[in-house]
Amino acid sequence: MVNSYWDSLVLGRILDSADECRRASRQSLQRWLSLFEEIVVSHRGIMASGLLQGYPEEVGVPVGLVRCSFDYFTAAIDVGLSGQVPACFGLQRLCIESAVYAYSIMRRPELGDIWLMRNDTPENRKSFQREFQITDLIDALPDSDLLPHGDTKGLYNLTIDYGGHPNRDAALASAMRWGSKERQSGGAEFLELEGLPLLLALKTTALTGYCMACLEEMMFSVALAPHTFPERVHALAVSSHGDPKTYGIAVARQSEPRTR
Amino acid sequence: MIDEGSRLPTITQILDRAEGNRHVSRHLLSEWFSLFQEVIVSHDGIMTPGFVQGNLENLTIPMLLVNYAFSYFIAAVDTCLSGQVSPCFALQRLCIESAVYAHAIVRTPELGTVWAMRDTSDADLQACKAKFKIGDFLNDLPDTGPAPRATVRSLYDRTISYGGHPNSGGALSVGGVDETDEYVSVGIELFSEGRPLLHALEATADVGYVMVCLEDLMFNVHLAPAGLPERIAMLSAAGLHNTTVGGNKPAE
Numbered sequence: 486m487v488n489s490y491w492d493s494l495v496l497g498r499i500l501d502s503a504d505e506c507r508r509a510s511r512q513s514l515q516r517w518l519s520l521f522e523e524i525v526v527s528h529r530g531i532m533a534s535g536l537l538q539g540y541p542e543e544v545g546v547p548v549g550l551v552r553c554s555f556d557y558f559t560a561a562i563d564v565g566l567s568g569q570v571p572a573c574f575g576l577q578r579l580c581i582e583s584a585v586y587a588y589s590i591m592r593r594p595e596l597g598d599i600w601l602m603r604n605d606t607p608e609n610r611k612s613f614q615r616e617f618q619i620t621d622l623i624d625a626l627p628d629s630d631l632l633p634h635g636d637t638k639g640l641y642n643l644t645i646d647y648g649g650h651p652n653r654d655a656a657l658a659s660a661m662r663w664g665s666k667e668r669q670s671g672g673a674e675f676l677e678l679e680g681l682p683l684l685l686a687l688k689t690t691a692l693t694g695y696c697m698a699c700l701e702e703m704m705f706s707v708a709l710a711p712h713t714f715p716e717r718v719h720a721l722a723v724s725s726h727g728d729p730k731t732y733g734i735a736v737a738r739q740s741e742p743r744t745r
Numbered sequence: 746m747i748d749e750g751s752r753l754p755t756i757t758q759i760l761d762r763a764e765g766n767r768h769v770s771r772h773l774l775s776e777w778f779s780l781f782q783e784v785i786v787s788h789d790g791i792m793t794p795g796f797v798q799g800n801l802e803n804l805t806i807p808m809l810l811v812n813y814a815f816s817y818f819i820a821a822v823d824t825c826l827s828g829q830v831s832p833c834f835a836l837q838r839l840c841i842e843s844a845v846y847a848h849a850i851v852r853t854p855e856l857g858t859v860w861a862m863r864d865t866s867d868a869d870l871q872a873c874k875a876k877f878k879i880g881d882f883l884n885d886l887p888d889t890g891p892a893p894r895a896t897v898r899s900l901y902d903r904t905i906s907y908g909g910h911p912n913s914g915g916a917l918s919v920g921g922v923d924e925t926d927e928y929v930s931v932g933i934e935l936f937s938e939g940r941p942l943l944h945a946l947e948a949t950a951d952v953g954y955v956m957v958c959l960e961d962l963m964f965n966v967h968l969a970p971a972g973l974p975e976r977i978a979m980l981s982a983a984g985l986h987n988t989t990v991g992g993n994k995p996a997e
Contacts, residue, residue: 494789496782496822500771503823504764511760522756529753553831553911556935559759560832564820566760571813572820572836579835583911601913604906646864651843653861656809 503567506676510566516721517687521562523711524694528555530709531701546597547587547704554583554697561693565686568676571655573686574648577693581641582619584697589622591704631710632699640692647685684725691718759935763827766936770826776980777946781822783970784953788815788960790968797964806857807847807963814843814956821949828936830945834908837952841901842879844959848892849882851963891958891969900951907944939988947981 511518532551557580565573590596596616603613623641628634647655695718698710754762771778791797792811797804817840825833850857856876863873883901886894906914937945954977957969 494785496778496785496819497771499785499819500767500823500826503819504767507760507764518756525753525756525759532753550911555753556829556831557835559756559935560824560829562756563760563763563827563829564824564832567823569816569820569823571816572824572839575817575820575836575839576832579832579908579911586911603912604914648839651810651813651839651846653863656813 502676503569506568507563507566510568514566514687517691520691520714520718520721521694523714524558524691524698527698527709527711528701531698531705531707544591544705546600547591550583550587550590551697551701551704554580554587557583558690558694558697561690565683565690568683570682570686571648573690574644574655577689578641578644578649580693580697581637581644584700585619585622585626585637586617588626588700588704589617626700627703629699629703631702632696636692636715637696640689640696643689644693647689684722688718688722754935762936763829766828767823767826770828774826774946777950780950780973780977780980781953783973784818784950784957787957787968787970788818791957791960791964791966796966803854803857804851804964806860807851810843810847810850811956811960811963814840814847817843818949818953818956821952825942825945825949828938828942830937830941831908833945833949834904837948838901838904838909840952840956841897841904844956845879845882845886845897845901846877848959848963849877849885852885887962891961892955897955897959900948900955903948904952907948940985943981943984943988946984947977950977 528551532548557576561573561576561580564576586600590600599609599613599616602609604610619641620638623638626632626634626637646652692715695710695714702708702710788811792808797808817836821833821836821840824836846860850860859869859873859876862869864870879901883894883898886892886897888894906912951974954969954973961967961969
């Protein structure tokens with residue numbers, strides 16, 4: 486016998502459980518929601534009328550990608566609050582990739598055409614694959630006080646490890662979770678309402694949002710990324726460590742928060 | 746001048762809207778909901794204790810990955826019903842990748858060790874990156890049978906184009922450019938209706954079907970729902986008759 490989980494899975498019950506998790510999280514995790522709201526306010530400010538200057542044909546693609554990045558960020562919050570942790574990391578990965586693509590195209594506008602015409606011919610596709618290597622683009626990001634060079638790469642690797650790609654750590658974490666629980670309400674064991682995996686997902690979602698806002702700030706030369714944000718994220722994660730509902734944050738392999 | 750920020754809601758409004766959309770979709774899209782449930786019943790049947798036989802040690806990692814694929818499928822359904830189309834395609838991509846990895850490890854069990862050792866050393870990481878190329882694994886799928894190579898490849902490419910990777914197809918499918926004398930607005934809608942949503946629903950159902958077909962293949966069982974692709978196509982065609990590009994579903 487391979488698996489010990491189960492009576493029947495029912496989609497309606499799974500989605501009901503996810504919705505209940507979301508509602509409960511929005512009540513119990515208000516300090517995290519407040520941090521997420523800071524990112525939304527920052528993004529909204531940067532995108533506000535009159536702040537972004539330049540030729541529309543030059544900033545159109547980066548702005549489009551930034552909006553996609555924001556789309557992934559909000560979806561990561563939405564699924565994260567429901568306790569769908571691997572999916573949350575998967576969406577964080579896309580958020581970072583979109584923002585890094587946007588920044589790279591802003592720095593080198595000729596990349597915009599390569600991005601737009603990716604599917605036109607096999608040659609265009611190869612050209613795209615050559616120019617848009619995400620690790621190369623992340624390595625090319627400038628080192629700044631706002632976003633130190635290693636932070637984006639560390640964060641990106643973390644999202645890959647825990648759900649942005651079918652890798653061992655996330656699959657094992659899921660398996661341990663499923664294996665340790667009896668089947669609940671037709672599949673609720675797929676959701677993580679509390680504990681270390683959720684805390685890690687919340688922390689990296691916030692830092693992913695911050696990374697996105699910093700890249701927006703750098704590409705559009707406005708200064709609206711929230712100050713001391715990484716420090717406050719870390720402080721909240723550490724304070725959650727003492728919460729009896731959580732088990733600590735020690736496994737995070739991302740770089741330590743910097744000091745300004 | 747670019748004008749975007751004035752139209753953006755707060756995080757509370759975004760989460761409220763997502764919840765409202767899910768609530769409405771579960772009533773309006775009950776036929777799609779029923780198709781998704783068929784996929785879940787199939788997966789659940791295949792995973793029934795005692796059903797899968799064989800060298801179970803070799804199946805541990807594929808089982809992990811299959812469960813992982815399933816969790817992405819559920820998340821794809823969840824985000825799709827909320828109208829978050831690009832994230833839905835991103836989760837579909839991960840669902841296919843997980844299922845295809847599982848299938849590859851069943852076919853070549855030594856790959857399981859490479860996958861499990863990925864983070865042990867730099868050499869192991871490089872070995873994993875060299876062996877685990879999704880394009881190669883897709884090419885290794887059989888020509889015919891429940892999960893033919895061309896079908897899975899085409900579906901995977903679709904998920905990449907529409908949100909599984911930051912490509913123009915995904916960005917342009919849910920956005921647009923408005924230009925006036927005063928400003929240019931490059932808008933990407935956080936929540937989609939109409940044809941983009943219909944497209945996402947169809948792809949989600951197709952991805953779920955491919956997932957259970959791969960489970961059929963790797964565990965040598967036959968529980969993938971018969972005729973599901975045809976029913977997905979019919980439901981999609983019926984939806985097109987009732988859907989405009991902008992959508993006819995009430996927002997709330």
